[in-house]
Amino acid sequence: MEKFRYALYTGCTARESTPELLKSTLAIADKLGIELVLLDEASCCGASHLQDYDDMLSLVLNARNICYAEKLGLTMVTICNTCQLNTAMTKHRLDTNPELKAKVNEKLAEVGLEYKGTSEVTHFLYAIIQDYGLENLSKKVSVPLSKFNIAPFYGCHNIRPSELQNLSNGGENPYNPTSLDDLIIACGGNNVDYDAKNKCCGFHAELQSPRTAAVLTGNALSGAIDANADWMVTPCPLCHLKLDVQHHSASKAIGREVKLPVLHMPQMVGLALGCTPAELGLQHHVTKVNFV
Amino acid sequence: MDEIKSQQVTFKLFRFNQETDYLPYYNTYVLDITHEEVILDVLNRIKWDHDGSLSYRRSCRHGICGICSIKVNGKAILACKSRLFDLIEVFGTELTIEPLSTKRALKDLIIDKEDFWNKHEQVTPFLVSDIDENPTLETLVVPHDAEKLLEADYCIQCGACHYSCPALEINDRFIGPAAFAAAFRFAADVRDDASLERLHVVNEEAEGVWDCVKCMECAEACPKDVNPIEKITKLHNMIFQAGIAKDNVATRHAVGFAHSIQKHGLLDEGELVRYSEGNIGVLKHMPEAFEMWKNGKIVMPWNMPKSKNLDEVKKLMKSSSTVKF
Numbered sequence: 001m002e003k004f005r006y007a008l009y010t011g012c013t014a015r016e017s018t019p020e021l022l023k024s025t026l027a028i029a030d031k032l033g034i035e036l037v038l039l040d041e042a043s044c045c046g047a048s049h050l051q052d053y054d055d056m057l058s059l060v061l062n063a064r065n066i067c068y069a070e071k072l073g074l075t076m077v078t079i080c081n082t083c084q085l086n087t088a089m090t091k092h093r094l095d096t097n098p099e100l101k102a103k104v105n106e107k108l109a110e111v112g113l114e115y116k117g118t119s120e121v122t123h124f125l126y127a128i129i130q131d132y133g134l135e136n137l138s139k140k141v142s143v144p145l146s147k148f149n150i151a152p153f154y155g156c157h158n159i160r161p162s163e164l165q166n167l168s169n170g171g172e173n174p175y176n177p178t179s180l181d182d183l184i185i186a187c188g189g190n191n192v193d194y195d196a197k198n199k200c201c202g203f204h205a206e207l208q209s210p211r212t213a214a215v216l217t218g219n220a221l222s223g224a225i226d227a228n229a230d231w232m233v234t235p236c237p238l239c240h241l242k243l244d245v246q247h248h249s250a251s252k253a254i255g256r257e258v259k260l261p262v263l264h265m266p267q268m269v270g271l272a273l274g275c276t277p278a279e280l281g282l283q284h285h286v287t288k289v290n291f292v
Numbered sequence: 293m294d295e296i297k298s299q300q301v302t303f304k305l306f307r308f309n310q311e312t313d314y315l316p317y318y319n320t321y322v323l324d325i326t327h328e329e330v331i332l333d334v335l336n337r338i339k340w341d342h343d344g345s346l347s348y349r350r351s352c353r354h355g356i357c358g359i360c361s362i363k364v365n366g367k368a369i370l371a372c373k374s375r376l377f378d379l380i381e382v383f384g385t386e387l388t389i390e391p392l393s394t395k396r397a398l399k400d401l402i403i404d405k406e407d408f409w410n411k412h413e414q415v416t417p418f419l420v421s422d423i424d425e426n427p428t429l430e431t432l433v434v435p436h437d438a439e440k441l442l443e444a445d446y447c448i449q450c451g452a453c454h455y456s457c458p459a460l461e462i463n464d465r466f467i468g469p470a471a472f473a474a475a476f477r478f479a480a481d482v483r484d485d486a487s488l489e490r491l492h493v494v495n496e497e498a499e500g501v502w503d504c505v506k507c508m509e510c511a512e513a514c515p516k517d518v519n520p521i522e523k524i525t526k527l528h529n530m531i532f533q534a535g536i537a538k539d540n541v542a543t544r545h546a547v548g549f550a551h552s553i554q555k556h557g558l559l560d561e562g563e564l565v566r567y568s569e570g571n572i573g574v575l576k577h578m579p580e581a582f583e584m585w586k587n588g589k590i591v592m593p594w595n596m597p598k599s600k601n602l603d604e605v606k607k608l609m610k611s612s613s614t615v616k617f
């Protein structure tokens with residue numbers, strides 16, 4: 001089989017509050033024979049908040065990150081939906097606006113870099129599905145997840161706006177996304193359908209609009225619980241922080257106790273590939289993963 | 293000419309009469325539809341052939357009046373513009389047709405849009421300009437300035453974005469994507485004299501742009517590619533540029549990223565929360581922070597990772613920053 005090699009943009013979260021995400025990503029890459037080259041030079045993507053403050057600055061910093069993937073001649077993979085959005089958005093804007101690209105490159109020249117537009121930017125989830133292939137993945141499954149009902153939680157920034165995701169994330173339809181469902185099935189699990197699966201978790205308004213954020217988290221958790229899910233899976237560490245850590249405020253906001261283990265996408269794949277809980281960092285979860 | 297393809301589709305149609313019904317109910321119709329039909333054709337056929345009491349709004353039939361917006365399987369659409377075959381491709385052959393907001397239904401697909409118009413009014417959605425009543429020349433806007441509106445003037449006030457916005461659904465004081473797009477449309481107009489007032493309106497806590505959850509639902513819902521969230525981001529930028537950003541948790545949350553990147557290249561998550569909330573406000577996050585710390589999810593300041601080649605980041609921060617707070 002073809003050997004896949006990518007430049008991994010970890011984002012900040014995977015190096016701080018969700019160390020289990022980086023750990024499990026590297027663990028499954030190893031099992032699948034995918035080579036990930038860490039982009040240690042990269043800086044924060046701005047998470048759409050730096051973008052609110054200073055558009056030019058965030059373009060320059062994100063372009064710099066992509067430059068390092070271009071230098072390696074590799075596709076950049078992300079493991080956070082919001083990193084994916086902001087990086088792919090930067091790429092899209094620079095690739096379609098030569099004037100803007102020239103302006104950004106003027107700045108990058110000061111540090112000896114040039115953004116060319118030669119590297120694709122895609123979320124690891126889509127790299128697995130489109131490059132590695134779900135069929136090949138299911139051949140590697142040694143511990144099928146057949147006893148579990150698993151609720152996919154897609155996370156906004158991997159599926160919207162579709163105009164952007166069509167270019168980078170395989171043209172998933174945001175009103176009826178299928179990638180995570182397909183991945184669950186490939187791992188031998190039972191995918192659970194519920195309304196909130198493609199809705200927002202509220203993460204980005206958590207500090208300034210806590211009630212809105214908590215209700216959205218509550219809706220997601222209660223939707224999955226009502227659909228009989230044993231646990232949830234998400235490709236976004238920000239969604240994960242919200243769903244895994246914030247169940248108290250979510251329960252309070254919707255007037256109902258909601259709590260469910262939530263796995264990162266690579267943790268789920270890792271379980272199916274026979275990785276140990278420690279290899280996947282399952283001990284880091286606040287809502288304890290009690291089924292393995 | 294292409295051959296006309298036809299297909300059987302099941303429609304579940306939302307029915308409700310505010311005057312006589314306690315609860316809404318759904319009628320089911322199985323119809324043969326053809327390739328080129330739009331949802332409005334189906335509604336017309338049901339009304340004309342099956343049930344004359346079905347109520348819905350339509351006028352221009354050309355995607356320009358904005359009155360026919362409804363939801364199909366949760367997706368906001370213009371009934372006169374959405375082709376059945378496209379919807380079938382996404383949702384299959386069972387389609388549920390509902391009003392934009394079921395809780396605002398008056399009769400069947402017709403809703404009370406009062407809240408939508410009130411929000412519009414809040415942002416002064418018209419040009420405020422002291423113009424000569426007997427001008428001798430047109431007030432010219434050169435192409436370069438017209439482009440600054442970024443298609444915000446394409447809005448047809450259909451409400452698709454407004455009734456897809458989760459922040460608005462939960463917090464009814466939130467001004468919402470359509471009115472924000474309108475606020476931007478006039479604030480960005482070179483002829484307008486009320487830009488600053490408008491920016492003050494959208495800068496309010498609980499109502500303004502800061503309470504957007506950045507879900508991108510509005511960009512997805514808009515049938516006119518207005519891309520309201522892009523305009524909301526622009527409004528954020530304009531607030532900082534105009535120097536009217538208040539010193540509060542929302543603005544510090546945005547600015548905090550710049551501070552952190554300057555220092556580490558990466559975001560110092562703990563410091564961001566402390567800086568945004570202040571030394572006292574941060575205390576309310578302590579129970580969660582403790583849970584996170586117990587599980588190895590908190591990086592202590594002295595262990596903060598840093599980007600390699602941090603000097604490049606610092607240099608770019610200096611040369612590329614365009615605003616101050």
Ligand code: SF4
Nearest residue numbers: 155156157201203238
């Ligand atoms: S679901 Fe929430 S955390 Fe995830 S990308 Fe969307 S807004 Fe961000």
Ligand code: SF4
Nearest residue numbers: 457504505507508510
């Ligand atoms: S991005 Fe903001 S304004 Fe748009 S729908 Fe989401 S919360 Fe509403």
Ligand code: SF4
Nearest residue numbers: 447448450451453514
């Ligand atoms: S911005 Fe788009 S979706 Fe929103 S009211 Fe205007 S035309 Fe409709």
Ligand code: FES
Nearest residue numbers: 353357358360372
């Ligand atoms: S009838 Fe006017 S937009 Fe559809």
